[in-house]
């Protein structure tokens with residue numbers, strides 16, 4: 579696995595992270611099937627469940643631990659983006675009442691609830707395209723997820739401000755899997771000690787770019803110490819859809 583300490587990338591990695599499929603006659607489906615059947619001992623590193631056959635980049639800084647790869651081929655990512663964009667624009671227009679600079683939707687296991695803007699909400703039931711992406715993430719990381727938050731950014735003006743994914747209902751120490759489709763966008767991590775006008779100490783910002791079809795695993799304890807954001811990029815005209823797969827603890831009600 580390639581290890582990179584917080585570095586600035588000059589251009590979008592797009593599909594650079596995806597290794598060529600193994601040579602042979604196997605179709606993409608056969609390759610996926612055989613990957614599913616491989617025993618865990620064949621995974622990338624002994625201390626990790628990350629699947630082989632992908633170009634994983636380890637992104638590390640003080641208390642920051644992420645793994646990045648391009649998960650879907652260009653063709654598959656294009657068709658998933660098409661399906662996701664269709665579903666979201668037809669069914670979910672939450673922006674009207676939340677006034678956020680993007681559109682959001684949530685899906686998850688039956689019986690789950692989560693709190694947003696002081697409201698207790700239930701996610702929609704899983705749909706096949708989301709199950710497909712979720713299962714691929716589980717397949718390559720060994721982590722299962724029961725909830726997904728989808729953000730749709732219509733262009734580079736849509737953004738998300740600095741925040742941590744620290745909602746109370748998130749299962750402690752569970753990673754968050756962030757899958758992106760569409761426009762490649764900058765993604766920044768800022769350490770909590772270096773925020774604001776008078777930071778208590780300087781810590782270098784970690785800058786990534788999230789490519790079409792990519793997966794970013796945000797592992798514990800990243801979300802405790804680091805805030806993340808997707809800044810405005812006015813030059814970007816293409817849409818982007820991001821899915822963050824999470825684990826929510828069932829609340830006893």
Ligand SMILES: O=C(O)CCC(=O)C(=O)O
Nearest residue numbers: 727729738743808820822
């Ligand atoms: O769009 C992204 O890449 C990030 C989304 C995010 O941070 C969130 O939904 O909490």
Ligand SMILES: [Mn+2]
Nearest residue numbers: 741742743806
């Ligand atoms: Mn977030």
